[in-house]
Amino acid sequence: MKGIGIPATTIERLPLYYRSLQKLDKQDVEVISSKKLGERLGIPSTQVRKDLSYYGEFGRRGVGYEVSVLIKQLEKILGLNTNWDLALVGAGNLGHALLDYHGFRKLGLNVNYVFDQDQEKIGEDFNGVEIKDVEKMEEIIKEEEIKIAIIAVPAEAAQEVADRLVAAGVKAIWNFAPVYLQLPEDVKLKNEDLSIGLVGLTYHLSDYWSDK
Structure with a gap:
């Protein structure tokens, strides 16, 4: 392997x-x-x-x-000598910020599919990508053979979304939801907990160390 x-x-x-x-x-x-x-x-x-x-x-x-x-x-x-199509699940503020980052395309990583459950958002243009109903997620991912997905949904919905992505054939997930996901061993998971990253910084500035 x-x-x-x-x-x-x-x-x-x-x-x-x-x-x-x-x-x-x-x-x-x-x-x-x-x-x-x-x-x-x-x-x-x-x-x-x-x-x-x-x-x-x-x-x-x-x-x-x-x-x-x-x-x-x-x-x-x-794996940057190949262009990769990515699926983004979650069209909120974080999802918008991720899609707005142009550095992905420079690396051949193209977020061409965005899914959300909010009926008011479905069909809207999301930085050049049409937001699609999350109910059609598995169908589209299978049809387009998408292997990489980004999860930017609330914590309570993340595991269900991850399970559905895996069932549809996704093999790598970049998770921004602040929750531990349980995935099969053959699915690569990268967690990006923003709050934990900040706490790692405050640790060095805490009163505990200033008193030492």
């Missing part, structure tokens, strides 16, 4: 390498060392080399990595 034996932290760093290399390519940088790449991201050069070594030998000792070549390799590893 893809990714077996590769640390989750390594996989999470790959998009950071990719984004940094894209910026370097726009600056016409042709070659970069692991040290310089690591410095841009606050990562030791040894970690950069170790992360990339899981996928092959891309650099040359004493020279570094060819930026354009490594970009193409990372695109293949990350």
Whole structure:
């Protein structure tokens, strides 16, 4: 299976390498060392080399990595050499903000399907995408063979939505609902709890640490 034996932290760093290399390519940088790449991201050069070594030998000792070549390799590893159609469930404020983010399309990630249960929203143009009735979700996902979905619904509805997405053939879910989802092992889940992220910041500013 893809990714077996590769640390989750390594996989999470790959998009950071990719984004940094894209910026370097726009600056016409042709070659970069692991040290310089690591410095841009606050990562030791040894970690950069170790992360990339899981996928092959891309650099040359004493020279570094060819930026354009490594970009193409990372695109293949990350699946960005293919255009992906995504389904977004939830046409509220958060869903609108996600659909308004143009960075997805630059990566070949196209949110072309939006579903909601609010009858007043169905049929409306949602940043260029027509909002469809959530009751038609399974039918459309199966017909269009959509494999990636974003959940941006209230917590109480998230598990049911996830179950329906999985039953329709979705294999990867990006969950913004503040709730733990139970999914089959073959379905990849990425949770994005915004409140937890903020609490992680307040932890460092708490009175507990200021008294130490």
